[in-house]
Amino acid sequence: AQSVAQPEDQVNVAEGNPLTVKCTYSVSGNPYLFWYVQYPNRGLQFLLKYITGDNLVKGSYGFEAEFNKSQTSFHLKKPSALVSDSALYFCAVRPGTDKLIFGTGTRLQVFP
């Protein structure tokens, strides 16, 4: 079965420190990879996506993600975390034109 794993339910980081939110996937073929962020009682906001090309993708709000084909991973990163980055982050994978498959989400908590 095709799946997306976000192994950490919560990630805690101090403001100003780098952050990483992990995502691995198990799907057939060469999927498209996405990261979204959700604030409380809100919909999802698109951060970035990988289609092809450079493995390092830059997105909104200073976030970036690194695609690693051999490890089937697409970890989200930011060099310097802000308190306002605290939210729920979803990794999503789309095999071709099939539906988006979401991970279970990782709650990021940035402490001042």
Place this chain on the structure above:
Amino acid sequence: GAVVSQHPSRVICKSGTSVKIECRSLDFQATTMFWYRQFPKQSLMLMATSNEGSKATYEQGVEKDKFLINHASLTLSTLTVTSAHPEDSSFYICSASWGKEGADTQYFGPGTRLTVL
């Protein structure tokens, strides 16, 4: 750009009544719209995919007669929960995409919190 709105943001209704939720793409034409359901502290579950002018494609286990979806124009899709029951209480989120390709980004609305009493 790529803004998607939903209305209402919150609705409370009595058991047995029907509720309509609107999803609009405000600054682009959405060839495809999606309806998701999100339970507390859980991920999103795709309910159905709708393409403008054609019937929606429902995911396995989603009752098409209960969750009526209409994609009447390139900027509007509606989800009607018919004869709502307390177990239908949830957070419903729509998304819209201007294309049908897998690489096309889905832009999400802010969600609608449905509470059925």
